[in-house]
Amino acid sequence: MQFFKEKQNGDAEIEDQQPPRQNGEYGDGTPIYDDDLHVQCPPHTTERKLVNKIDFRVIPCLCIMYLLAFLDRVNIANANVFRMSNPDQLNLTGVKYNNALVIFFVPYVLFEIPSNILLKKLKPNWWLSGCMFMFGLTTICQGLVSNYSGLLTTRFFLGLFETGMFPGCFYLIGMWYRRHEAQRRYTFFFSSTTLAGAFGGLLASAIGKMDGMRGYAGWRWIFILEGTLTCVVSFFFFFLLPVFPEDAKWLTPEEKQYVKARLYADQGRSAAERAITASDVRNVFKDAKVFVGGFMYFGLIVTAYGYAYFSPGIIQGYGYSPIQTQLHSVPPWAAAFGFAMVVAYVSDKFRHRFAFVVLCLSVCIVGLGMLLGITKNTHxxxxxxxxxxxxxxxAMPVVVCWFNMNLGGHHRRSIGSAWQIGFGNIGGIIAVYAFLKKDAPKYVPGYSIGIAFCCMSLLTSALYFAMCAYQNRKRQKTVSHLTDYEKTELGDLSPDYRYLL
Incomplete structure (x- = not known):
C-alpha cells in the first residue's frame, strides 16, 4: 500500500510501508494523517486517478474562463485595426487610445486583495461566475459606445469586474495541488492568454467581415459577439466552476480527506476554516519576500501587455491589410503556448523555478534587442x-507559480497572490504609454523600456531566489518548539517550511 511521508525539504514522497495507527477514519470528519504525516490512499482509486479527476474538473473551467477574460480585455487591439480610432468612428486622436487602455488598470490594481477575500467568503463559483457575467456584459456595452467618454467608462468597469479573475484562479489552483505538481497546471491555465491572443486574431479576422451588417462597423461586432459568448458561458460556469477542496461535492469524503492530507504533507495546514482578518493582511506585508515577488511580476507585465495591446499595430506596420494583420498575429501566440508548456513540464520535472525564469527572460530580451537593432527586414x-x-x-506563469506556491496557508496565499498580481499590473500603465503613435513603426522607446523592465524582473528574481535559499539554510539549523496552531498561523514562515527554488 502507498503512503505519503514528509521529507526534510518539504516535498512529499511515496513510501511502500504500512502506516501507524491513524488519528481518524475516512468520512468521520477527522483528518487522515498522523504525526508522521502518513496518509492512506482512498479505497478503489489511486493517487494518479484522483489527480486526473481534479485536473479534469478544476483546470478546463478556469482556462476557458480566463481565456474569455483576457480576450475581452485585449480585443480592443483587434478592434483598433478595424478603424475604431478613425475620425468617422470614435476619433481617438493623440493618446486617447492609450488612455482608454490605461483606465482599465485603475480598478484592476486597487481591488485585487478585496476580491480574493470575497472569493473565499462567497465561494469561487458564486464570485467568479458573477464577475464573468458582468465583464461580458460590459464588453457588449463597449461595442455600443458612441464617443470617447463612453469608451473610458466601459473600460473602467471592465477592469473592475475582471479584477478577481487572474489572482482568484491562481489562488484556487494553488489550493488543490502540491508544489512540484503546480507548474504545469499554472502554465496551462496561464497559457489561456496565449490561446486568447491566437483565438482573438482568428475570430477578429472573421468578425471583421461583418463590417456594415445591421449598421454596425466591424470593430463593434468584435465586442458584441465576444461579450455575448462570455455572458452565455458564465451561466454554465456557476454550476461547473470548482470550489475549494474542503467544499467540493464531487469528491467523496475519503477523497477530500486524502487531498487535504497530501497538501498538508507538502505545505502544512491551510487554516481554511478561519476568516481572513485585517491582521492577516498586515502580517503578510511584514515579509520582504512579498514585495520582491511583486516586482518580479511587475517587470514582466510591461513587456507582456506591450505585446498584447500593440502587436497587431506593429504587424500592420509591416504592410499587411487588416485581415492579414489579424491572421499574422496568430503564429507568435501559438509558439508562445508551445514553449510555455515545454518549460512548465521540465520545471516540474526538476522541481526548480529560478533557472527557467532566467531562460525565458533571456529569450524575451533577445527578441526585443532584435526589434531594436534590425531595420528594413520585416521577416x-x-x-x-x-x-x-x-x-x-x-516567464510569467513560472514567476507567479513560484511565488504563490511558496506562500503557505489560505491567508498568506490569498493576500500574497492578489498583491503580486495587483502591484504587477501597475506595469500595464507603463506598457500602454510605452508604445505611442508618434513612435511608429520602429517603437524604439517601447522596445527599450521592455528590455529595461525584463532586466529588473531578472534581478528581482535572483534576489527572491537568494532570500528563499537563505531561509532554507537557516531553518535547517533551527529546532522548532511551536505548536501545530502556531505553525498553521505562520504558514510558510514556519521553521518547518522549506521554499521551492
Missing amino acids: TEYGALFLVASGAYS
Whole structure:
C-alpha cells in the first residue's frame, strides 16, 4: 500500500510501508494523517486517478474562463485595426487610445486583495461566475459606445469586474495541488492568454467581415459577439466552476480527506476554516519576500501587455491589410503556448523555478534587442515577435507559480497572490504609454523600456531566489518548539517550511 511521508525539504514522497495507527477514519470528519504525516490512499482509486479527476474538473473551467477574460480585455487591439480610432468612428486622436487602455488598470490594481477575500467568503463559483457575467456584459456595452467618454467608462468597469479573475484562479489552483505538481497546471491555465491572443486574431479576422451588417462597423461586432459568448458561458460556469477542496461535492469524503492530507504533507495546514482578518493582511506585508515577488511580476507585465495591446499595430506596420494583420498575429501566440508548456513540464520535472525564469527572460530580451537593432527586414522583425511572446508569456506563469506556491496557508496565499498580481499590473500603465503613435513603426522607446523592465524582473528574481535559499539554510539549523496552531498561523514562515527554488 502507498503512503505519503514528509521529507526534510518539504516535498512529499511515496513510501511502500504500512502506516501507524491513524488519528481518524475516512468520512468521520477527522483528518487522515498522523504525526508522521502518513496518509492512506482512498479505497478503489489511486493517487494518479484522483489527480486526473481534479485536473479534469478544476483546470478546463478556469482556462476557458480566463481565456474569455483576457480576450475581452485585449480585443480592443483587434478592434483598433478595424478603424475604431478613425475620425468617422470614435476619433481617438493623440493618446486617447492609450488612455482608454490605461483606465482599465485603475480598478484592476486597487481591488485585487478585496476580491480574493470575497472569493473565499462567497465561494469561487458564486464570485467568479458573477464577475464573468458582468465583464461580458460590459464588453457588449463597449461595442455600443458612441464617443470617447463612453469608451473610458466601459473600460473602467471592465477592469473592475475582471479584477478577481487572474489572482482568484491562481489562488484556487494553488489550493488543490502540491508544489512540484503546480507548474504545469499554472502554465496551462496561464497559457489561456496565449490561446486568447491566437483565438482573438482568428475570430477578429472573421468578425471583421461583418463590417456594415445591421449598421454596425466591424470593430463593434468584435465586442458584441465576444461579450455575448462570455455572458452565455458564465451561466454554465456557476454550476461547473470548482470550489475549494474542503467544499467540493464531487469528491467523496475519503477523497477530500486524502487531498487535504497530501497538501498538508507538502505545505502544512491551510487554516481554511478561519476568516481572513485585517491582521492577516498586515502580517503578510511584514515579509520582504512579498514585495520582491511583486516586482518580479511587475517587470514582466510591461513587456507582456506591450505585446498584447500593440502587436497587431506593429504587424500592420509591416504592410499587411487588416485581415492579414489579424491572421499574422496568430503564429507568435501559438509558439508562445508551445514553449510555455515545454518549460512548465521540465520545471516540474526538476522541481526548480529560478533557472527557467532566467531562460525565458533571456529569450524575451533577445527578441526585443532584435526589434531594436534590425531595420528594413520585416521577416526578421516578425520572427523576433515570436521570441518576445514566447519569452514573456513563458516567464510569467513560472514567476507567479513560484511565488504563490511558496506562500503557505489560505491567508498568506490569498493576500500574497492578489498583491503580486495587483502591484504587477501597475506595469500595464507603463506598457500602454510605452508604445505611442508618434513612435511608429520602429517603437524604439517601447522596445527599450521592455528590455529595461525584463532586466529588473531578472534581478528581482535572483534576489527572491537568494532570500528563499537563505531561509532554507537557516531553518535547517533551527529546532522548532511551536505548536501545530502556531505553525498553521505562520504558514510558510514556519521553521518547518522549506521554499521551492
